[in-house]
Amino acid sequence: MSDAQGAGDVILAVEGVTLSFGGVRALNEVSFDVREHEVRSIIGPNGAGKSSMLNVINGVYHPQQGTIRLRMDGALREFHDMDPHEVALSGIARTFQNLALFKGMSVLDNIMTGRNLRMHTNLLLQALRIGPAAREEIEHREAVELIIDFLEIQAYRKTPVGRLPYGLQKRVDLGRALAMEPSVLLLDEPMAGMNVEEKQDMCRFILDVNDQMGTTIVLIEHDMGVVMDISDRVVVLDYGRKIGDGTPEEVRGNQAVIDAYLGVSH
Amino acid sequence: MKQHIGIVSVGVLLLAGLVAPLATGAGTPGFYTEVLLGGLMAGVLYSLVALGIVLIFKASGVFNFAQGAMVLFAALSVARMAEAMPLWAAALLGMGIMVLVAIVIERLVLRPLVNQDGVVLLMATLGVSYFMDGFGQTVWGSDIYSIELGIAKEPVMILEGVFQGGILINKDDVAAALVAALLVALLALFFQKTSTGRALRAVADDHQAAQSIGIPLNRIWVIVWSVAGVVALVAGMVWGAKLGVQFSISQVALKALPVVILGGFTSVPGAIIGGLIIGVGEKMAEVFLAPVLVKTFDLAGGGIENWFAYVLALLFLLVRPQGLFGEKLIDRV
Numbered sequence: 001m002s003d004a005q006g007a008g009d010v011i012l013a014v015e016g017v018t019l020s021f022g023g024v025r026a027l028n029e030v031s032f033d034v035r036e037h038e039v040r041s042i043i044g045p046n047g048a049g050k051s052s053m054l055n056v057i058n059g060v061y062h063p064q065q066g067t068i069r070l071r072m073d074g075a076l077r078e079f080h081d082m083d084p085h086e087v088a089l090s091g092i093a094r095t096f097q098n099l100a101l102f103k104g105m106s107v108l109d110n111i112m113t114g115r116n117l118r119m120h121t122n123l124l125l126q127a128l129r130i131g132p133a134a135r136e137e138i139e140h141r142e143a144v145e146l147i148i149d150f151l152e153i154q155a156y157r158k159t160p161v162g163r164l165p166y167g168l169q170k171r172v173d174l175g176r177a178l179a180m181e182p183s184v185l186l187l188d189e190p191m192a193g194m195n196v197e198e199k200q201d202m203c204r205f206i207l208d209v210n211d212q213m214g215t216t217i218v219l220i221e222h223d224m225g226v227v228m229d230i231s232d233r234v235v236v237l238d239y240g241r242k243i244g245d246g247t248p249e250e251v252r253g254n255q256a257v258i259d260a261y262l263g264v265s266h
Numbered sequence: 267m268k269q270h271i272g273i274v275s276v277g278v279l280l281l282a283g284l285v286a287p288l289a290t291g292a293g294t295p296g297f298y299t300e301v302l303l304g305g306l307m308a309g310v311l312y313s314l315v316a317l318g319i320v321l322i323f324k325a326s327g328v329f330n331f332a333q334g335a336m337v338l339f340a341a342l343s344v345a346r347m348a349e350a351m352p353l354w355a356a357a358l359l360g361m362g363i364m365v366l367v368a369i370v371i372e373r374l375v376l377r378p379l380v381n382q383d384g385v386v387l388l389m390a391t392l393g394v395s396y397f398m399d400g401f402g403q404t405v406w407g408s409d410i411y412s413i414e415l416g417i418a419k420e421p422v423m424i425l426e427g428v429f430q431g432g433i434l435i436n437k438d439d440v441a442a443a444l445v446a447a448l449l450v451a452l453l454a455l456f457f458q459k460t461s462t463g464r465a466l467r468a469v470a471d472d473h474q475a476a477q478s479i480g481i482p483l484n485r486i487w488v489i490v491w492s493v494a495g496v497v498a499l500v501a502g503m504v505w506g507a508k509l510g511v512q513f514s515i516s517q518v519a520l521k522a523l524p525v526v527i528l529g530g531f532t533s534v535p536g537a538i539i540g541g542l543i544i545g546v547g548e549k550m551a552e553v554f555l556a557p558v559l560v561k562t563f564d565l566a567g568g569g570i571e572n573w574f575a576y577v578l579a580l581l582f583l584l585v586r587p588q589g590l591f592g593e594k595l596i597d598r599v
Contacts, residue, residue, distance in 0.1 A: 058478065088480030100475035102468045113468045117480040119461040126460040127452075180479060 008036035011216050012057070012092075012184055013076060017066030019052055019240075026052040027063065028240040034184065034218055036071075039210055041219045041227045043251075044237035045260060050220045051097065053237065054186050057218070058094050059087035070184070089117065093182035095173045097189040097220075103162035107172050110161050111147055114179025115140040147175045151205060167198035174205060178213070185209065187219045191226055199223070203230055224261075228252065236260070272585030280547065287554040299433050301553050302546060307439045309545020310446045311508075314501035315522035316529065316537035317450070318494040323531050324470040325490040326376065328387045332395035334519025336495055338511075339402040340364055341502030345411035345511040353414070357503065364495030365488075367398075372487045380483075399516050408513065413506040417441050442504040449500055450538060453493070457534075466490060470532070524579030530592025539590065548574040 012034040019027040027049045034040045042050050055061045057068055059082045069076040072090055079090065093114075102110050119126075119140060125133035148154055151171045156164060161172055170190060177185055190206065191199045207230055209215050221227045227234060228248040236244035236251055238260040244251045251257055287293050293301070315333055322330040330336075343363050347356035375390050421434040457463040468476045469486045477483055505515055525544050529536025552571040559565055582589065 060474075083482075084474075084477035085480045085482045088478060094478050096475065096478075100472045100478075102471035102475065104471055105464075105467055109464060109467070113464055113476075113481070114479050116461050116465050116468075123456070123460050123462060126462075127455040129459060176475075176479060 009071070010034070010076065011036045011071045012218070013069040014053070014057070015067050015069070017053075017056055017063045017068070019049075019056055019061055019063045025240050027056065027237075029066070030237065030240070030242050031066075032235045032242065032245055034216060036216055037210070037214055038232040039206070039217045039219060039230055041221060041231040041234045042237060043221060043224070043227055043234060047239070048237040048260075049240040050237055051188060052240075054094070054188050054218070054220055057087075058092065058186060059084040088180065091180075091183040092186060093177035093180040093184075094186035095170075095177050095188055095190060097192055099166075099169050099173055101161045101169055101173055101176070104160060106158050106160055107148070107153060107156045107164070107175075108144065108158060110172050111144045111175045111179045112140065114176040115144065117180065143181075144179055147178050150178075150208070151175050167194055167201070170194070170198075170202065171205070174202075174209075178209065178215075181213075182215060184216045184218060187217060187221075189220055189222060191221060191223050199226065206230060276581055276585055280543070283547070283550060283555070287550065293554065296433055300435075301549055303433070303435060303439075305546030305549030306542055307436075307442065307545070308549060309542035310443050311501060311505050311541075312521050312525050312544055313538045313541025314446055314449070314497060314504065315519045316525040316541050317453075317534065318497040318501070319522055319526050320529075320531065320534055320537045321453075321490055321494045321497065323526075325466050326469075326487055327384065328376070328391060329384070329531070330494065331388060331391040332398055333494065333498060333522060334516045335395040335398035335402075336364070336367070336498035337502045337505065337519050338513065338516040339367070339398045339502075340495065340499035341413065341506040341511045341515060342402045342406040342411065344499065344503055345413050345506055346406045348413060353416070357499070360499050361496055364499055365492040368488050368491030368495050371491055372484060376487055377484060395516075399513070403513070411506070411511040413503055413511060415441065415503070415507045417507075438507055442508070445500060445504060449497065450534070453497075453534065456493075462489065521575050524575040526589070527579040528582050528589055530589030533589065533591035536589055536591035544575045544578065547578060 010033045014033070015031050017027050017030045018025065030049070030053065032040075042053055044050050052061065056063050059079075062081050067078045067080075069078045070090060070092065071077075079087070082090070102113065105113075119136055121133040121136050125131055126137070129137060148157060151174065153168060153171055153175070156168060161169060164172065174187075174190065187206065190202050194202065203226060206217060206219070210217050219227070219231065231248055233246060234244070234248055234251045235242060236254070236257045238256075243256040243260060244254040246254070287301075288295065288298055315337055318333045318336065319330055322328055322333070340360055340363070344353075344356045344360040347359055351359075371394060375394060376387075379387055379390055415438060417438045421436050424433055424435060457467060465476065465481045465486060466489065468479075468481060469483065473483060476486075501519075502511070502515065505511075509515075521544065522541075525540040526537060527540075528543060529538070529540025548571045551574045556568065556570045559570075
C-alpha cells in the first residue's frame with residue numbers, strides 16, 4: 001500500500017468489522033485504516049455496505065464482531081458500543097445522505113448547534129445573555145461566522161433552512177459538522193443529487209476543509225470521477241466485503257473492482 | 267385557496283360570536299367584560315396544560331396524554347406538603363418530585379419504547395396517566411385539598427367609572443395570569459437563547475442529526491419532561507388555588523386536547539392563544555348562546571361548556587388540520 005501524499009499516522013482503524021441484520025450480512029470482516037489529514041473514500045455499487053460502514057463508525061449500528069479504534073490524546077483507543085452522541089464527543093462529525101437538518105431553524109442556529117458541545121456556561125446566564133455567557137456566545141458566534149464565510153452562505157444566515165435550495169442545504173449540513181471542529185469528518189454522499197456546478201463547489205469545499213483546516217475526511221461517494229479526483233486512498237466494498245484498497249490508480253486497475261462495477265460475463 | 271376560505275370563515279364565525287352579544291344587547295358592557303375576563307382566566311389554565319403537551323410533543327414526538335394527570339399529581343403533592351411546611355418550600359420540593367417523575371418516565375417508558383410507533387407511545391402515556399391519577403391518591407389521599415396562595419379571595423370592583431356597576435375581578439385570577447405570562451416568557455428565553463434550548467429545538471427537528479452532533483437524546487428527554495412537569499406544577503397550583511385540588515382536575519385538563527388541535531401541536535404561542543380562544547369561546551357560548559338555543563329550539567339548555575371546545579376543534583380539523591400555528595406537514599411522495 002503506498003503512502004498517501006502528506007498523510008500522517010493512522011487516526012481511525014476499522015478492524016474485522018462484521019455487521020448482520022438478521023440473516024443479511026451487511027459487512028463482512030471489513031478492515032481498513034484512515035490516516036491523519038487524508039481524504040479516504042469508500043466506494044462500491046448499491047448495497048455494497050458503504051452507508052452501513054459509516055453508521056458503524058458513527059455509532060448508529062454496533063457491529064457483532066470487530067472493533068473501531070480512534071486516535072484520542074495521542075493513542076489509538078477502541079470505542080466500544082458508543083452511542084452517536086458519544087462518538088461526536090470524541091471528535092467525529094458527519095453529514096447525511098438524505099439531509100437531516102433542523103428545518104425550522106435558521107442557517108445560523110443550525111450551525112450553532114454544532115458548537116453546543118463546547119458551550120458550558122450556566123443556563124440562567126445564557127438565558128439573560130450576561131457575563132461569561134455573553135462572551136461565550138460571541139466567541140462561538142465568531143467561529144460560526146468564519147464557517148459561514150468559508151461556505152459562502154452569508155446571504156442566508158437568517159433564512160430557515162427548509163426554504164433553501166438543495167445544494168445550499170447540503171452546505172449547511174457540512175457547516176454544522178465543521179462547527180464541531182472534528183478530527184475526522186464523515187461525508188455520506190455529499191454530491192448525491194447535485195448538478196455539475198454544485199458538485200464542483202462541493203468538491204472545492206471538501207478539498208479546502210482538508211487543506212486549510214487539516215481535517216481528516218472519510219467520504220462515501222457514488223460519482224467515480226469525483227472520488228478518483230479528490231481522494232488520497234480508496235476502499236472498495238462489494239456485498240459487504242472489501243475487494244480493493246489503495247490509491248485511485250491502483251483501484252482503477254484492480255480487476256475485482258472492474259468486475260464489481262461493470263459486471264462479469266458468466 | 268380553498269384552505270383560506272375555510273380558515274377565514276371560521277375566524278369570521280368566532281369574531282361574530284365575540285361581538286354578537288354586545289351588538290344584540292344581550293348583556294350590558296360591564297357584564298360582557300366580566301364574562302370575557304372569566305373566559306380568559308379559564309383559558310390561561312387550559313393554556314398551561316396545553317403548553318406542557320406541546321413541549322413534550324415538540325421534543326419527542328410523543329403526545330403526552332398524561333399531562334393532566336401530571337397537573338393533578340403536582341397539585342396534590344404541593345397541597346399535602348404545604349400542610350407541613352411553607353408553600354414556597356412545598357413548591358420547590360414539588361419541582362424536585364416532578365423532575366424525579368420525568369427521570370422515571372424516561373427510564374421506564376420512553377427509553378425501552380424508543381423508535382416505536384406514535385400510537386404505541388400514546389398508549390404508554392395513557393397508561394402513565396391512569397397510573398399517576400391512582401398513585402397520586404394512594405400517596406396523598408383522595409379528599410379535596412386546598413392550596414392557599416395567600417392572596418385575598420374577595421373580588422375587587424374596578425372600572426366603576428367606565429361601566430355602570432363596574433367589573434368584578436378576582437385578585438388571584440390576575441395573579442394566575444401574571445404567573446402564566448412570566449412562565450411563557452421564561453420558556454421563550456430558555457428555548458431561544460440557551461444552548462440547551464437550541465439542543466431541544468434541534469432534537470425536535472431531527473433526532474438522528476441531533477445525536478450526530480453530540481446531543482444526548484436521553485438527557486434531552488429528561489429535561490423536556492422535567493420542564494413539562496414544572497409547567498404542570500404551576501398549572502396545578504394555580505388551578506388548585508382557584509378550585510381546590512381534586513380528581514376532576516385531571517379530567518378538566520383533557521380540554522387541553524382541543525386547545526392543541528386549535529393552536530397546533532408544535533407551537534408554544536399556539537398553545538397560549540388556543541387556550542384563550544377555547545376559554546373565552548366556551549364561556550361566551552354558555553352565557554350568551556345557550557339562552558338563544560333554549561328559546562329557539564325549546565331545549566333544556568346548559569352543558570354547552572362541555573362540548574363547545576370539542577366542536578370547535580372538530581371544525582379546525584376540517585379546515586386547518588395543522589392548527590393555527592402548527593407546521594404544515596408535506597410528505598414528499
